[in-house]
Amino acid sequence: MKKYRSIPAFFLLLSLLTTLLTPALATEESDSFTVNAASALLLDADHDEVLYEQNADERRFPASITKVMTGLLTAEAIDRGELSLDTQVTLGDDLYTGIGEGGSTQDLKPGEVLTVRDLLNCALIPSANEACNALASLVAGSIPAFVDLMNQRAAELGMTGTHFVNPHGYHDDDHYTTARDVSRMCLEAMKHPDFRQIVSSVSYTVPATNLHAERVLHDTNALVSNFRVRGFLYQYAIGIKTGSTPEAGYCLASAAEKNGRTMIGVILGGVNWKDSAGNAVENNYFRESKNLLEYGFNHFSRKTILSGIDPIGTIPVKLCADQDYVTVQPASSLEASLPNDLDPASFQRQIDLPERLDAPIEKGQPLGTITLSYEGKEYGTIELVATSSLERSQFLFVIDQIQRFFSHLWVKLLLLVLVLLILIFFLRRLFLGPSRRNRRGGRAPRVYRSNYRGRRR
Numbered sequence: 001m002k003k004y005r006s007i008p009a010f011f012l013l014l015s016l017l018t019t020l021l022t023p024a025l026a027t028e029e030s031d032s033f034t035v036n037a038a039s040a041l042l043l044d045a046d047h048d049e050v051l052y053e054q055n056a057d058e059r060r061f062p063a064s065i066t067k068v069m070t071g072l073l074t075a076e077a078i079d080r081g082e083l084s085l086d087t088q089v090t091l092g093d094d095l096y097t098g099i100g101e102g103g104s105t106q107d108l109k110p111g112e113v114l115t116v117r118d119l120l121n122c123a124l125i126p127s128a129n130e131a132c133n134a135l136a137s138l139v140a141g142s143i144p145a146f147v148d149l150m151n152q153r154a155a156e157l158g159m160t161g162t163h164f165v166n167p168h169g170y171h172d173d174d175h176y177t178t179a180r181d182v183s184r185m186c187l188e189a190m191k192h193p194d195f196r197q198i199v200s201s202v203s204y205t206v207p208a209t210n211l212h213a214e215r216v217l218h219d220t221n222a223l224v225s226n227f228r229v230r231g232f233l234y235q236y237a238i239g240i241k242t243g244s245t246p247e248a249g250y251c252l253a254s255a256a257e258k259n260g261r262t263m264i265g266v267i268l269g270g271v272n273w274k275d276s277a278g279n280a281v282e283n284n285y286f287r288e289s290k291n292l293l294e295y296g297f298n299h300f301s302r303k304t305i306l307s308g309i310d311p312i313g314t315i316p317v318k319l320c321a322d323q324d325y326v327t328v329q330p331a332s333s334l335e336a337s338l339p340n341d342l343d344p345a346s347f348q349r350q351i352d353l354p355e356r357l358d359a360p361i362e363k364g365q366p367l368g369t370i371t372l373s374y375e376g377k378e379y380g381t382i383e384l385v386a387t388s389s390l391e392r393s394q395f396l397f398v399i400d401q402i403q404r405f406f407s408h409l410w411v412k413l414l415l416l417v418l419v420l421l422i423l424i425f426f427l428r429r430l431f432l433g434p435s436r437r438n439r440r441g442g443r444a445p446r447v448y449r450s451n452y453r454g455r456r457r
Contacts, residue, residue, distance in 0.1 A: 038269025063243030066169030199239030232286035
């Protein structure tokens with residue numbers, strides 16, 4: 001029977017090893033994820049948290065992803081009431097400014113009349129460059145003035161690595177951005193329902209105009225529409241914008257909604273790759289974008305890294321007759337989108353609290369802070385507040401004031417001087433005896449003699 005006793009132990013050991021190795025393997029899988037592009041970034045759009053980045057601050061040419069900013073500024077002008085989606089626009093002679101050969105267009109013509117809705121759809125769905133110029137002139141009065149607005153808005157959004165020279169993205173060496181900046185721009189643009197609806201549309205029909213027959217537009221984003229490129233449809237995709245030039249490579253700002261969560265992915269400088277037979281595989285940036293979005297949905301979840309109801313510690317308290325300490329807890333919970341295999345208990349906590357306090361203290365009163373971090377990255381700082389109120393004892397307060405008074409240096413010095421004076425006085429009395437007047441022949445004490453001699457016998 002002895003030879004079978006080791007079998008349960010073996011399986012127990014195997015179980016323990018499996019438990020220990022599973023997180024490590026998950027972490028290794030997460031760490032090994034890469035995107036086949038020059039730059040990439042994945043953003044949790046619901047909470048504005050970066051989940052993955054790859055050369056995210058490297059300058060790259062954005063190509064037609066530029067049009068997201070043009071759409072954003074137009075949407076904001078609509079929100080301000082300066083125009084509406086139904087505003088009619090007569091296209092000017094500057095329609096093709098800055099657009100060279102090979103640029104994407106929808107054959108719009110000077111003098112043609114379209115609505116703002118038509119122009120936005122032309123710009124964002126089939127990526128018509130001239131539609132962006134028309135919107136620029138409408139919103140800002142001229143294309144150069146609009147470009148100034150683009151750069152101003154980029155600065156307001158914290159897009160520190162971006163510089164625009166045109167509203168459409170036709171290549172210019174001084175027209176650049178970063179994956180991080182594109183994510184900021186897309187996050188802001190997707191807050192506008194009209195913009196969001198357009199970039200998630202499979203197609204749009206532009207009614208016949210005074211100079212052109214009806215147009216049917218089809219989205220260039222293969223995650224949304226398979227009209228131009230097949231095989232990459234992603235059922236959760238809701239936009240956003242493609243872009244490609246020889247200098248920029250293949251670019252895509254994508255977005256998806258799945259199980260109540262929204263992700264924004266950015267790929268700049270995407271490249272086609274070759275299969276095992278050496279054949280070029282076209283449109284690889286759509287596959288890479290889908291993998292990037294799925295990586296966010298499958299490997300990250302929302303976790304609480306600090307509960308707002310858990311006590312953090314205590315602080316000694318003076319002047320309260322009922323209690324000599326107060327308990328503190330976070331003013332609110334702190335959550336973050338974290339890898340599924342990352343335990344919130346592994347976060348470092350930096351607690352900043354005073355060494356002691358004096359009553360009174362009010363419940364909910366901020367008393368300090370706690371900062372949560374992991375591997376050098378800070379996830380947030382939360383105030384620590386008192387969990388109860390502590391009243392001040394008037395008797396203890398008076399005693400404390402007296403102690404404080406006598407603790408001052410000048411009071412101590414004054415008391416020292418007084419003690420020294422008293423000591424000198426008594427020492428003088430002790431060693432010098434009677435007054436000098438008596439010792440130096442002063443008037444002697446008067447002696448009274450009696451004449452009574454008693455009765456004689």
